[in-house]
Amino acid sequence: MTAVLQRVGRVTLSIVQEMGRMLIFLLSTFGWLTRPPFRLFQMVKQLHFIGFKSTFVIVLTAAFTGMVLGLQGYYTLRRYGSEAALGSAVALSIIRELGPVLAALMVTARAGSAMTAEIGIMRITEQIDALDTMAVNPLQYLIAPKIVASLIGVPLLVALFDVIGIYGGYIVGVDLLSINAGAYWNSVETAVEWKDVYGGIWKSISFGLIISWICCYKGYHTTMSAEGLGTATTEAVVLSSIMILVWDYFLTSVLL
Amino acid sequence: MIKLVNVEKAFGRQQVLRGVTLEIPKGKLTTIIGRSGEGKSVLLKHIIGLLQPDRGEVWVNDVEISRLRGKALNDVRKQFSMLFQSAALFDSMTVFDNVAFPLREKLRLPEREVRERVDEKLERVGLAGMGHKFPAELSGGMKKRAGLARALVMEPEIILFDEPTTGLDPLMSNTIHRLILDMHRTFGFTAVMVSHEIPEIFSISDWVAMLEQGRIAAMAPSADFQRITDPTVHEFITVGGTVSLKH
Numbered sequence: 001m002t003a004v005l006q007r008v009g010r011v012t013l014s015i016v017q018e019m020g021r022m023l024i025f026l027l028s029t030f031g032w033l034t035r036p037p038f039r040l041f042q043m044v045k046q047l048h049f050i051g052f053k054s055t056f057v058i059v060l061t062a063a064f065t066g067m068v069l070g071l072q073g074y075y076t077l078r079r080y081g082s083e084a085a086l087g088s089a090v091a092l093s094i095i096r097e098l099g100p101v102l103a104a105l106m107v108t109a110r111a112g113s114a115m116t117a118e119i120g121i122m123r124i125t126e127q128i129d130a131l132d133t134m135a136v137n138p139l140q141y142l143i144a145p146k147i148v149a150s151l152i153g154v155p156l157l158v159a160l161f162d163v164i165g166i167y168g169g170y171i172v173g174v175d176l177l178s179i180n181a182g183a184y185w186n187s188v189e190t191a192v193e194w195k196d197v198y199g200g201i202w203k204s205i206s207f208g209l210i211i212s213w214i215c216c217y218k219g220y221h222t223t224m225s226a227e228g229l230g231t232a233t234t235e236a237v238v239l240s241s242i243m244i245l246v247w248d249y250f251l252t253s254v255l256l
Numbered sequence: 257m258i259k260l261v262n263v264e265k266a267f268g269r270q271q272v273l274r275g276v277t278l279e280i281p282k283g284k285l286t287t288i289i290g291r292s293g294e295g296k297s298v299l300l301k302h303i304i305g306l307l308q309p310d311r312g313e314v315w316v317n318d319v320e321i322s323r324l325r326g327k328a329l330n331d332v333r334k335q336f337s338m339l340f341q342s343a344a345l346f347d348s349m350t351v352f353d354n355v356a357f358p359l360r361e362k363l364r365l366p367e368r369e370v371r372e373r374v375d376e377k378l379e380r381v382g383l384a385g386m387g388h389k390f391p392a393e394l395s396g397g398m399k400k401r402a403g404l405a406r407a408l409v410m411e412p413e414i415i416l417f418d419e420p421t422t423g424l425d426p427l428m429s430n431t432i433h434r435l436i437l438d439m440h441r442t443f444g445f446t447a448v449m450v451s452h453e454i455p456e457i458f459s460i461s462d463w464v465a466m467l468e469q470g471r472i473a474a475m476a477p478s479a480d481f482q483r484i485t486d487p488t489v490h491e492f493i494t495v496g497g498t499v500s501l502k503h
Contacts, residue, residue: 121347130344133304133337133416134358135330 025139025217029147032140042145050111050146050212051153055160057106062161065098066090066168073169074177083177087184088191090169095162095196101248103161104207107154108240112215115146116236119219120229128220143220147212154208155201162200199255206251207244214240257282258303258414258446263312263322264470265298272298274470275312280463285440285447287457287478289492290467296450297341299467300416303448304336305329316414334362338416343403345391351378352387355406362410377405381435397428401435408439417449429453433460454493458482466492 073089119142122128131138166188173179218236222229258280265273272295280286280303288296301307302314305321314322321332337358345354355374359365365373378384381401391399400420407415417436421429433453437460440447451457457464458478465475466489474481474489482493 125342125347126340126344127346129301129306130338130340130346132306133333134361135333136358136361137326137330 021221022213022217025143025220026213029139029143029216032137033144033148035140039141039145042141043148046145046149047153049114050107050149051156054107054110054153054157057110058103058157058161059164061102061106062094062099062164063168065102065161066094066165066170067172069093069098069165070169070172070177074173074179083173083179084183085187085191086169086173086179087166087187090173091166091188091192092196094165094169095192095200097248097252099162099165100158100200100203100207101244103158104154104204104211104244105241107150107157107208108211108215108237108244111150112211112240113233113237115212115215116219116222116233117229119143119216120222120232123220123222124224124226124229138220143216146216147209150208150212151205152208154211155204158200158204158207195255199251202255203248203251206247210243210247211240214243257315257317258448259313259315260299260302261313261315263299263302263309263314265295265302265307265309272470273302273309276467276470276472278465278472278475280446280448282446283444284462285437285449285460286463286465287449287451287461288465288467289451289454289457291492292452294467295470296467297418300338300418300448300450304333304338304416334410335413336416337407337410337412337414339400339403339407339418339420341419341422343391343399345399345402345406347391349390350387351383351389351391351394351402351405354391354402355387355409358406358410373409374405377409378402380408380439381405396423397432400424400432404432404435404439408443411443412445414446414448417447417451419450419452421451421453430456433457436460455482468492 069090070086073086074083077083077085077089119128122142128138128142131141170181170184174181174184215236218232218239222232258278260276260278263273263276264271276299278299288299290296298307302309302322303316305314305324309322312322313320316332317335319332321329324332345351346357349357352374355377356370359370359373374387375384378387381404383398383401383405386394386398386402391402394402404420420436421432424432433456436447436449439445449457449461458481461478463475464478464481466473466481468488474484474486476484481489484490
């Protein structure tokens with residue numbers, strides 16, 4: 001019994017310590033963010049990587065998500081003779097939930113894993129130590145631009161996801177299943193309120209923070225081996241994805 | 257001057273440094289030797305503040321750096337450069353940008369002056385015309401040279417060399433050692449080198465110190481070090497080939 005309690009205590013303590021280290025990592029990064037030099041070029045470069053280079057995968061995911069929602073929604077609504085409400089069903093699902101969550105998960109898979117791998121390799125090959133020895137703070141030079149770019153890039157990608165997703169639903173509903181185009185757009189317009197969009201923006205900003213925070217932290221604290229880097233990348237993607245889903249639930253319960 | 261006083265460091269349960277006391281003479285080239293895993297690189301990282309000791313003090317030019325953080329530590333680090341075992345070149349940058357990095361970051365010099373200083377250092381290490389290449393396109397020896405050019409470009413007061421010839425063939429090792437010696441004579445910086453290369457290090461070092469079981473077992477001028485009769489030191493340098501070469 002004592003052994004079990006000891007083990008539970010040890011695990012709990014290590015989780016609390018890890019959370020503390022993660023919080024200090026984030027706060028230190030924000031601290032360095034406020035001090036000059038402000039690395040605008042690095043931020044733009046990261047925004048290009050996290051934002052622009054994720055566009056294709058976001059467009060593809062959004063289009064097929066919208067299309068499958070259109071298809072499922074149409075056959076469900078037809079049972080109740082409410083096909084005209086397809087636009088609202090698609091738009092609300094995407095703007096409130098699927099847009100932020102799926103876009104964040106895709107960014108985690110594409111850019112988050114790359115962030116962990118890049119920073120991890122820099123750690124293993126002593127490039128981060130080299131920055132330190134040159135009196136360049138790695139949190140300011142490497143991490144802060146990624147966090148800022150993620151905070152800006154993820155909401156923009158979510159907005160793109162929302163638009164493409166709604167058009168995906170339109171293509172299936174109007175072009176393939178012959179719903180009236182006016183009815184579709186009218187349904188979208190009457191159902192979507194500002195608070196839905198606003199909630200989606202808050203979600204996407206917080207998801208951007210979760211992705212960059214966890215993925216950068218895992219890369220920065222990777223162990224000095226190829227296996228360690230592989231583990232760090234896997235942990236970063238899994239933990240980010242879980243945190244996105246958990247945080248989505250809490251945020252939804254507050255925003256609704 | 258660099259001074260370590262009773263420095264202790266453990267990683268988990270593994271005690272690596274058990275009370276290292278060491279003075280590095282200013283303007284000299286001091287080499288730290290010792291078995292693999294003795295903590296030579298750990299010792300070097302304490303000197304530049306990459307690691308903090310569990311106990312003890314690290315002094316750099318009359319500043320105790322072991323408890324310094326942030327800007328205060330960065331101010332001390334401005335006196336240093338370091339050549340890493342892996343050269344630690346930024347793989348996303350060309351050789352030129354790697355060497356120019358500290359100049360652009362710290363001195364914010366006009367680009368024309370950056371180009372002049374970088375080209376001069378690349379020429380000194382035998383990499384003239386190689387500035388456009390990426391680290392992945394370089395051989396091991398060329399990476400070390402590029403790393404050396406980056407270490408030299410700020411003309412620091414102190415340069416740390418962490419096993420600068422690891423992974424190189426004997427000829428290239430010799431070339432890198434000669435290059436370090438030439439640069440040391442030209443610029444007069446204080447050099448601290450960690451190396452396994454016995455007997456070569458005796459011909460380039462002013463002082464040699466040996467780390468054994470987490471402590472400094474011996475430190476002496478290079479010529480005197482080879483005459484130390486302590487069995488541990490003698491065995492280490494004999495196995496390294498010194499004795500056979502001396503005769």
